Amino acid sequence: MFIEYKIISNRKQRLLFMDAKGAEHMSYSVKVDHSPAYELVNSLYAFIYYKKLKPLDIKDEWIAKVKASIPKKFIAEFEDERWEVLHRIVLLITQCPKKDSVTDFLDWLEKVSPGEIFERLSPWVEAIPANIGEIRDKTLELLRLWNEYYFQYLPSDILSQLQADAALKAKRAQELSPIDLIEEVTNGIRVEPVDELTQVYVIPQYHCKPSVIHDYFKGMATYLYPIAPQLSEKEIAYQNIIRLSQALSDENRLKVLEFISRSPCNLIELHKNMGLAKSTVHHHATALAKAGIVRRHYMGSTTVAFYSVRPSFISLLTEGLERITLSKGKSS
Structure with missing residues (x-):
């Protein structure tokens, strides 16, 4: 699913927005997006960076259980904190033309040439490594292994909750301004309009609850927000x-x-x-x-x-x- 909410004028241009200090800026648009690929990356990020992200709803027992399911020869790679930047691959997931499943995204990423990856990232990322092809290959290897040993066994109701929450937030996007929508889904984060910011993605996530995982790129921001628990x-x-x-x-x-x-x-x-x-x-x-x-x-x-x-x-x-x-x- 993919739903966009955008404030536009009659001429299809972004509106001026006044910030808290009275300065005028162009508004930004918000897209509510969902794909299992986001949670694939988010769950691996939670495993790699668990100690720094604590406290999370998932506990030490989860880490121990996941470790027990992964062959020992791969544990060191999954625990390498240099892969903390892995969650920023969401920038490519947002651009994937077909991402209804994890396999859809991984197969697409494998076929995309290093040159095309550079072209897709360059509008948003200031410094792209020259060995982007090697990084892509290693990222693919890790994600496929993670899917094989952990993510494919994730209870289906979790993915259903993520999809349902994205649908609810898409409806809210029709009722709220972009800045108010982001505050609601993140429980208090206000993304103030600045001239260079044009696009914000809000994406439901499960494994890093109750944290919000956010990144800023050139002109774009991404917010992986925690879904609410299923409670009375x-x-x-x-x-x-x-x-x-x-x-x-x-x-x-x-x-x-x-x-x-x-x-x-x-x-x-x-x-x-x-x-x-x-x-x-x-x-x-x-x-x-x-x-x-x-x-x-x-x-x-x-x-x-x-x-x-x-x-x-x-x-x-x-x-x-x-x-x-x-x-x-x-x-x-």
Whole structure:
């Protein structure tokens, strides 16, 4: 499936958009995309980079189980963190003409010449290695092995959930502006319009939950967002209460939230005004952001430009508490 949502004028040109500081920029378009190939890459990325990505919903037991299913002679290759960049192959998946299955994508990638790969990447990537053909061949080898020993046995309901979630987000794309759609699916990331950014892809993913995996290229950004768990309304209320309460359970974190609530600010401003180490301030701001309490605003890179408060977290917390305390024993 492939659905595009784009703000356009009568002349099919991108509209001007005013950023938080009052400067005008051209808007960008958002595409909601889905393919099992994305999750193939994402799952291998989670395995390779698990220690750096923690905490994830998948646990150490998952790593141990996967290792046990892979021949020992391949383990070292799969654990090589130099392949951390592997997730950026999503840039090629977005351009694959037929990607209904993992095999569709891998067969296409095998047939694409190094010259064509260069042409497909050059509009978006500043530096492309001269040995792109060798890199492609090694990438293919790893992905085929990963599919053989792990991914082909992934429960089909996970892929069905990804497809269904993409369909739901595509409908939301008809109702929300691009910037609001991205904030909704990522639980608080705002991609501010900048002149060079023209295209953003939002793609559902499972293995790196609850993290968002994002990349910026020249003129393009990709966001692999975590799909929501299949829970009842009451279970969701429990999760929201726990997540928000844990994020708010530190006094210094509350002070960081209070300062951000006065006015959007960047990390340097937070550091200067909080009297805490920069790393500590960053830790607290990140914890608040991951809980969906504050927004992270990005402007043309993967570095947070500034933070702002998401007032919706207050109603989310109170509604959750009301559901479990005022429901008079009703289950849902």
